[in-house]
Amino acid sequence: MSVPLTELSAGAAFAGHAARIREHIVAMCSGPEGGHLGGSMSLVEILTALYFGVLRVDPAAPADPDRDVFLLSKGHGAIALYATLAERGFLDPAELAGFGTWGSRLMAHPVRAVPGVELPTGSLGHGLALGAGFALAARLDGRPGRAYVVMGDGELQEGSVWESAMGAAAQRLDNLVAVVDRNGLQISGRTEDVCALEPLAQRWRTFGWSVREAPGHDLDALVGALGSTPWEPGRPSLLLADTTKGAGLPFVAGAVHSHFATLSVRQLARARAALAAGTGGGGRD
Amino acid sequence: MTDLRRATRVAYRDRIAEVLARDPRTVCVDTDTGLFQGVDFGAAAHRYVNVGIAEHNAMGLAAGLAAGGFTPFVHTFATFAAMRAAEAVKIDIAYNALPVRIAATHSGLSAGHFGPTHHALEDLAVMRCLPNMTVVVPADAAGTEALLEQTLGLPGPLYLRLGRKPTPPLPAGAAPPRLGFAQVLRTGPDVLLVACGPHPVHAALGAAELLAADGIRAGVLNMHTVKPLDVPALLAHSAGRALVVTVEEHWRAGGLGGAVAEALAESGPVRVLRLGVDDTFASVVGDHDALARHYGIDPASVAGRIRSALSVGPPVIEEELHHGHRLSRM
Ligand SMILES: Cc1ncc(C[n+]2csc(CCOP(=O)(O)OP(=O)(O)O)c2C)c(N)n1
Numbered sequence: 085m086s087v088p089l090t091e092l093s094a095g096a097a098f099a100g101h102a103a104r105i106r107e108h109i110v111a112m113c114s115g116p117e118g119g120h121l122g123g124s125m126s127l128v129e130i131l132t133a134l135y136f137g138v139l140r141v142d143p144a145a146p147a148d149p150d151r152d153v154f155l156l157s158k159g160h161g162a163i164a165l166y167a168t169l170a171e172r173g174f175l176d177p178a179e180l181a182g183f184g185t186w187g188s189r190l191m192a193h194p195v196r197a198v199p200g201v202e203l204p205t206g207s208l209g210h211g212l213a214l215g216a217g218f219a220l221a222a223r224l225d226g227r228p229g230r231a232y233v234v235m236g237d238g239e240l241q242e243g244s245v246w247e248s249a250m251g252a253a254a255q256r257l258d259n260l261v262a263v264v265d266r267n268g269l270q271i272s273g274r275t276e277d278v279c280a281l282e283p284l285a286q287r288w289r290t291f292g293w294s295v296r297e298a299p300g301h302d303l304d305a306l307v308g309a310l311g312s313t314p315w316e317p318g319r320p321s322l323l324l325a326d327t328t329k330g331a332g333l334p335f336v337a338g339a340v341h342s343h344f345a346t347l348s349v350r351q352l353a354r355a356r357a358a359l360a361a362g363t364g365g366g367g368r369d
Numbered sequence: 370m371t372d373l374r375r376a377t378r379v380a381y382r383d384r385i386a387e388v389l390a391r392d393p394r395t396v397c398v399d400t401d402t403g404l405f406q407g408v409d410f411g412a413a414a415h416r417y418v419n420v421g422i423a424e425h426n427a428m429g430l431a432a433g434l435a436a437g438g439f440t441p442f443v444h445t446f447a448t449f450a451a452m453r454a455a456e457a458v459k460i461d462i463a464y465n466a467l468p469v470r471i472a473a474t475h476s477g478l479s480a481g482h483f484g485p486t487h488h489a490l491e492d493l494a495v496m497r498c499l500p501n502m503t504v505v506v507p508a509d510a511a512g513t514e515a516l517l518e519q520t521l522g523l524p525g526p527l528y529l530r531l532g533r534k535p536t537p538p539l540p541a542g543a544a545p546p547r548l549g550f551a552q553v554l555r556t557g558p559d560v561l562l563v564a565c566g567p568h569p570v571h572a573a574l575g576a577a578e579l580l581a582a583d584g585i586r587a588g589v590l591n592m593h594t595v596k597p598l599d600v601p602a603l604l605a606h607s608a609g610r611a612l613v614v615t616v617e618e619h620w621r622a623g624g625l626g627g628a629v630a631e632a633l634a635e636s637g638p639v640r641v642l643r644l645g646v647d648d649t650f651a652s653v654v655g656d657h658d659a660l661a662r663h664y665g666i667d668p669a670s671v672a673g674r675i676r677s678a679l680s681v682g683p684p685v686i687e688e689e690l691h692h693g694h695r696l697s698r699m
């Protein structure tokens with residue numbers, strides 16, 4: 085079990101995966117029950133970087149005790165996770181077509197029945213404590229495993245996040261890595277208008293974390309940062325990933341209403357065309 | 370044919386701006402639900418407070434507002450109200466008997482394929498065991514409007530259980546629901562069905578219709594007020610019946626079935642069959658209708674369970690048989 089090595093840059097090597105994950109996401113949002121489109125699209129490069137460039141995981145040995153553990157604390161991004169797990173070989177991509185429908189095992193929040201999903205999430209503010217627990221278990225057992233937790237920025241308004249933040253720093257869990265999908269939006273508006281988070285990097289630092297920021301749709305930057313933890317021995321690491329909600333789809337990118345969508349046949353065709361043309365970019369730039 | 374289906378949460382939402390405009394002592398506390406997107410609170414806009422994704426804070430804030438003389442309406446999903454924010458609901462709201470209105474959407478199985486993190490199958494048990502709490506479960510949009518209006522003057526806290534997607538209206542002809550009194554939807558001398566919420570009440574009515582074809586005459590009570598329970602109506606309508614059947618979108622423990630069984634256990638020998646969601650976290654995936662059917666909350670399943678209960682005699686303890694979750698009784 086090792087990180088795939090490549091002569092290419094992460095961006096060049098993994099861009100195809102990210103593109104296919106985006107295609108899967110829009111397809112899943114065109115099912116009868118729709119899907120969490122915006123927050124899934126903003127996750128694509130973060131998940132691609134983790135699953136192809138950082139995490140020591142093996143679809144053939146999903147329960148390897150020495151594996152790294154990933155938790156999608158913003159569980160409503162499940163379709164991005166399922167698409168990534170399919171792309172990484174944990175499940176058959178054909179299964180994605182059944183998302184949310186009778187007979188499928190793919191719920192709109194991650195379920196343990198899906199290979200590669202460690203623990204169910206979906207109620208915001210749970211993942212960081214779970215990750216800290218995995219990190220502590222690895223340390224107690226002397227195992228090399230690291231825990232990676234991805235949270236939404238709106239999710240940070242949950243008080244439980246800050247209990248976990250304080251606790252993980254107090255335990256000096258430097259095998260714990262958190263990523264914030266900083267897309268600036270939540271369901272009802274901009275995070276800064278609803279309940280302001282800034283100065284966010286400073287807040288995490290004062291809670292005892294080692295903090296970095298990265299453009300959240302730049303695979304090279306993400307792999308570089310997430311692949312080099314701990315940045316400071318004895319401290320958990322937090323990456324603020326500057327992302328765009330709905331990234332890749334020019335007609336919803338950066339829009340509050342991208343949060344949840346049931347794409348019509350026409351909208352799906354339009355989304356696919358935009359993805360093929362790359363007009364929505366990986367993000368803003 | 371026009372679609373008369375309407376979501377109880379939308380019926381509620383459409384009334385609340387008016388409530389805020391009418392009463393300057395009311396406050397709308399939101400937790401990033403999105404329920405109020407596009408709602409114009411007009412001159413009351415400063416009394417709309419969105420605290421973000423922070424349900425415990427919302428409940429505590431509401432308690433403080435209520436102690437300070439306001440009547441707050443707090444909005445979150447049912448499971449987050451009952452579990453995430455439970456201690457603030459218990460200590461800060463119920464203990465102090467403060468007039469906080471908790472409007473809880475996505476109740477029961479209405480979150481569908483969102484899965485167990487979003488299903489609320491414990492909220493009635495949690496809320497109805499709290500002293501001072503009034504617990505109301507409207508069965509349709511019109512009932513939501515009627516009951517909301519009647520709860521406005523309650524001196525203590527209210528838990529109002531709402532759904533997500535549109536559901537059909539109750540059949541025309543029934544008198545509007547009155548807070549604290551069971552709504553009699555059908556009478557029958559053989560069996561009494563007691564239900565709350567859109568899918569269960571429709572399942573009960575449909576089952577009564579199916580049973581009528583077999584010569585079994587069933588009555589149906591819409592028990593929209595789960596607490597305080599209308600025990601006099603329950604006793605009157607269950608007297609002499611072979612069976613009382615509860616139907617609800619809740620785990621079978623502790624909800625409406627629990628309330629009805631508790632009340633009847635103290636008053637007389639009548640068998641109670643509690644229908645609801647199995648003692649399990651849903652592992653099947655589907656929309657609200659599919660999940661309700663899967664757990665037997667539909668006319669045919671309810672009628673079938675009643676037929677076999679009437680013909681087979683005393684029931685086994687279903688939860689244990691279903692899941693092999695046997696406890697040693699030695
Ligand atoms: C405890 C809890 N409260 C509320 C919700 C409902 N909810 C789902 S997503 C969401 C907004 C999340 O915003 P953010 O974390 O910024 O995610 P993103 O923008 O990446 O979609 C909310 C309020 C929830 N899932 N869990």
Ligand SMILES: [Mg+2]
Binds near residue numbers: 237238265267268269
């Ligand atoms: Mg966000």
